[in-house]
Amino acid sequence: MIEDTAAPKTSGLRSSKARMFIKYIAPLAALAILACHYLIFVYAPMEPEMRAVQRIYYFHVPSAMMTYLGFILCSVGSLAYLLTRRSKYDVFAYACAEVGLVFGLVVMTTGPLWARGAWERWWTWEPRLISMSLLMLIFAGYWVLRTYGGRSEETKKFAAVLAVFGTPNIYFVNRAAARFGGHHPIKVETTDAMKMVFKTCMFTFLVVFFLLLVCRYRSHMNRAIVSVLRRRLSRIS
Amino acid sequence: MRLGFLQTFLVVLRNDVRAEARSRQTVVTMILFGIVLATVFAFGFTSEPKINRNTFPGILWGCLFFTSVLGVGRTFFRESEDGAFHALVLSPADRGGILMAKIVMNTLLASLVMAVILPLLVVLLSVELVDLNGKSIVGLVCLQLVSGIFSFTLVATPLAVMAVTARFAEVLLPMLIFPMVTPVLVAGVASTGIALGTSLGDSHWTWLKVIWGIGAVFGALGMVLFERMVTE
Numbered sequence: 001m002i003e004d005t006a007a008p009k010t011s012g013l014r015s016s017k018a019r020m021f022i023k024y025i026a027p028l029a030a031l032a033i034l035a036c037h038y039l040i041f042v043y044a045p046m047e048p049e050m051r052a053v054q055r056i057y058y059f060h061v062p063s064a065m066m067t068y069l070g071f072i073l074c075s076v077g078s079l080a081y082l083l084t085r086r087s088k089y090d091v092f093a094y095a096c097a098e099v100g101l102v103f104g105l106v107v108m109t110t111g112p113l114w115a116r117g118a119w120e121r122w123w124t125w126e127p128r129l130i131s132m133s134l135l136m137l138i139f140a141g142y143w144v145l146r147t148y149g150g151r152s153e154e155t156k157k158f159a160a161v162l163a164v165f166g167t168p169n170i171y172f173v174n175r176a177a178a179r180f181g182g183h184h185p186i187k188v189e190t191t192d193a194m195k196m197v198f199k200t201c202m203f204t205f206l207v208v209f210f211l212l213l214v215c216r217y218r219s220h221m222n223r224a225i226v227s228v229l230r231r232r233l234s235r236i237s
Numbered sequence: 238m239r240l241g242f243l244q245t246f247l248v249v250l251r252n253d254v255r256a257e258a259r260s261r262q263t264v265v266t267m268i269l270f271g272i273v274l275a276t277v278f279a280f281g282f283t284s285e286p287k288i289n290r291n292t293f294p295g296i297l298w299g300c301l302f303f304t305s306v307l308g309v310g311r312t313f314f315r316e317s318e319d320g321a322f323h324a325l326v327l328s329p330a331d332r333g334g335i336l337m338a339k340i341v342m343n344t345l346l347a348s349l350v351m352a353v354i355l356p357l358l359v360v361l362l363s364v365e366l367v368d369l370n371g372k373s374i375v376g377l378v379c380l381q382l383v384s385g386i387f388s389f390t391l392v393a394t395p396l397a398v399m400a401v402t403a404r405f406a407e408v409l410l411p412m413l414i415f416p417m418v419t420p421v422l423v424a425g426v427a428s429t430g431i432a433l434g435t436s437l438g439d440s441h442w443t444w445l446k447v448i449w450g451i452g453a454v455f456g457a458l459g460m461v462l463f464e465r466m467v468t469e
Contacts, residue, residue: 082465137416145399145409158399161462162413165392168454169417 018218022211029211032204036197044197053117056110058197062205063106064132069209070100071139075167078160087224090156093163094146095216097139099209104136128184138166151227245334246341253342256315263311264346271304271354279361289362294429294436296362298422300354301382305347305389306411312339312397322401326467336395336463340456343390344383351382369434377432377441384445385425388452392418395459398466424448 040058047054077093080086111129112122123129142162149155240248257263278296283289316322325335355378359366366375393414399406428444430436438444 082462134416134419138413141409141413141416145413149399149406149409154401155399157466158396161395161466164462165396165417165455165458168458169420 018214021214022218025207025211029204029207032200032207036201036204039197039200043193045191045193047194051117053114056114058201060107060110060114061198062202063103063110065202066103066205066209067100067107067132067135070096070098070103070213071135071163072167074100074139074142075163078163081160082157082164088221090160091220091224092217093160094220095213097142097146097163098216099212101136101139101143102212103205103209104132104139107132108136126184134169135166138162138169142166240328240330240334242331242334242337245330246338248330249335249338250341253315253338254345257342257346263308263314264349267304267307267346267350268353270307271300271350272357274300274303275354275357275361279358283362286363290364290433291430291435293358293362293364294426294433297355297358297382297429298385298425300358301347301351301385301425302389302415302418302422304350304354305343305386306393306414308343308346308350309390309393309397309414310407310410312343312394313401317401332464332467333460336459339397340387340390340394343394344387347386347390348383351386355379355382364433366433368432374432378429381425381428381432381441381445381448384448384452385421388421388448388455389418391452391456391459392421395463395466398463420451421448424451 036058040055044055044058046052074093074096077089077096081089081093111132115124116122142159145155145159145162149159275296278299282292282296313322316325326332358364366373366378368374396414396417397410399410399413424444424447427436427438428441428448431438431441431444
């Protein structure tokens with residue numbers, strides 16, 4: 001039976017490790033985010049050139065990193081699913097794409113806000129901006145497919161292929177977008193205090209990323225388990 | 238007996254060409270849609286010939302993309318209609334051969350369509366296909382278009398398998414394909430623009446090479462992944 005090899009173990013519902021992780025890490029992450037706000041808006045020194053607008057950077061860059069991390073992990077999980085057909089990899093990839101998209105939305109919101117202050121326009125055709133927006137579109141497509149395209153085995157396989165296809169595209173988009181020329185800043189922080197704030201934000205975002213990932217993974221896994229149980233129940237009765 | 242790559246390729250391609258030659262369903266739809274698109278774009282963008290020359294590459298490649306996606310969406314249309322898709326997948330035929338035949342078929346269809354649209358756009362927008370020195374670039378533009386079409390179908394055709402199974406694939410498929418093939422669009426518009434002398438840039442060959450590179454990478458990836466995608 002396809003169902004028995006593909007179905008997750010029903011004991012997964014009781015996974016207490018993940019529950020403990022969420023229980024203790026979630027409040028800590030909330031506190032860390034508050035601390036980040038203090039560091040960004042009070043502690044971090046004013047950047048002489050861009051003034052206050054530069055503070056967006058502490059949100060923008062870590063979010064961008066988490067978006068890339070989410071999409072890359074999604075591709076890795078998808079590849080693992082295509083090779084092994086274990087449904088846990090498929091669920092992992094789905095959760096990664098979702099969390100990546102959430103951080104991507106943060107990037108796409110904070111980016112134009114910063115650009116308005118620094119470049120005096122909301123959007124410009126620049127390699128980094130184009131590659132990010134296309135990546136968002138690809139994974140938005142992946143998300144729509146996973147969410148509304150039905151839950152058949154074929155859709156899962158197809159979505160996995162899509163995620164694997166999406167990764168080399170990062171390179172080509174960058175290559176193609178080079179024609180527009182780049183003026184996206186690479187490194188902004190100059191003083192030690194700025195570096196410290198940036199590193200703290202980075203670490204906090206990483207923790208939030210994995211927290212969200214575990215939550216989504218568990219929720220999708222439970223959904224899959226419930227549907228398996230329901231099918232078994234209907235077969236008995 | 239397991240059919241080899243070349244044999245499968247030839248059998249599937251011959252079958253598709255023959256079926257299409259008899260019904261002409263897909264190609265006629267694509268050409269008509271292309272003509273409508275070209276007219277819509279022409280209405281939207283036409284102004285004096287000098288400005289038309291600037292918008293021409295974008296309109297040309299836009300038409301290519303929208304018409305090609307129609308053909309790609311119908312790649313497995315005949316097979317899925319009478320359940321032959323599963324028979325095809327279950328048969329011992331080489332999967333790579335099936336995919337390659339479909340890719341070539343889609344390339345042929347889209348090339349036929351562009352053979353109609355290119356002259357139509359040239360007439361509608363009154364653009365002369367010559368470079369800055371007055372030398373004809375018709376051959377070069379055709380090469381760019383065929384390369385672009387081939388790369389497009391190499392990226393998009395493996396994705397068309399989805400149309401067989403997923404729900405509301407007609408809407409989903411273009412949405413998934415377009416972000417994937419945007420690099421081809423950018424490179425294509427750049428190469429045609431540089432050839433026409435309207436875009437700045439070093440050489441149109443660089444962009445042609447980008448198109449080929451995209452085709453090569455996604456072609457190889459598609460060949461490897463298609464096997465996994467259709468295995469039951």
